[in-house]
Amino acid sequence: xxxxxxxxxxxxxxxxxxxxxxxxxxxxxxxxxxxAAAYRSGVVISDVQYDxxxxxxxxxxxxxxxxxxxxxxxxxSVNLDGWTLSDEDGHTYTFNHYRLHGRSTVRVHTGxxxxxxxxxxxxxxxxxxDNRSDTATLRNDHGRFIDDASWGRHHRGxxxxxxxxxxx
Numbered sequence: 001x002x003x004x005x006x007x008x009x010x011x012x013x014x015x016x017x018x019x020x021x022x023x024x025x026x027x028x029x030x031x032x033x034x035x036a037a038a039y040r041s042g043v044v045i046s047d048v049q050y051d052x053x054x055x056x057x058x059x060x061x062x063x064x065x066x067x068x069x070x071x072x073x074x075x076x077s078v079n080l081d082g083w084t085l086s087d088e089d090g091h092t093y094t095f096n097h098y099r100l101h102g103r104s105t106v107r108v109h110t111g112x113x114x115x116x117x118x119x120x121x122x123x124x125x126x127x128x129x130d131n132r133s134d135t136a137t138l139r140n141d142h143g144r145f146i147d148d149a150s151w152g153r154h155h156r157g158x159x160x161x162x163x164x165x166x167x168x
Contacts (some may be wrong), residue, residue: 004067004088042074045138045149046105050129058126066129068149069138082141087134093122 006112016024047069053061068085072078080095093108096122101105106120110128113121122128129136140146 041078041140041146043070043078043100043138044073045136046071046148048129048136048149050134050136051131052127056127060111060113060148063124064109064113064121066110066127068108068129069105069124070100070108070138071105072102078102080106081147082137083091084139084143086139087128087130087136087145089130091124091128093128095120108121113165 018136026064045068052065054065055060056062069079070085076144079120080100081097083095085095086092095129098106098115101117106118109119109121111121112122112123112125113119115121130152133150135148135150137148138146
């Protein structure tokens with residue numbers, strides 16, 4: 001084999017390796033095994049309104065303006081039956097008979113309301129998410145960590161709805 005052919009083969013091998021590395025980047029770029037689980041499931045906490053706009057008067061209107069968005073980024077539906085969303089104080093909401101369609105979002109409100117395919121309600125009469133600092137944690141029906149979102153002062157980061165590994 002000529003040295004020219006060897007150089008071409010080496011260049012092709014390097015190019016293929018670079019392409020393979022770039023294709024694998026999203027999975028390997030995850031900052032922790034926790035965020036890798038969210039990447040694999042396709043379900044993430046996509047947005048948080050932890051401080052209800054306006055005066056915190058514990059009215060149902062105010063309670064329902066405190067919410068967490070859970071998004072399925074994959075094309076396939078995910079059965080969320082038994083999945084939980086909890087805060088640092090142990091307040092836990094459990095999804096009951098809910099299927100999140102592909103590329104869809106469900107908003108989990110704190111107050112009382114009638115569940116639909118876009119909005120579900122924790123049916124609480126008190127606020128859940130601390131305005132100063134808290135972490136919303138999503139777990140699957142086996143109790144395995146899927147994703148989290150943090151705001152305020154924390155020992156570990158969650159994500160800001162767009163960038164895993166950062167705090168709000």
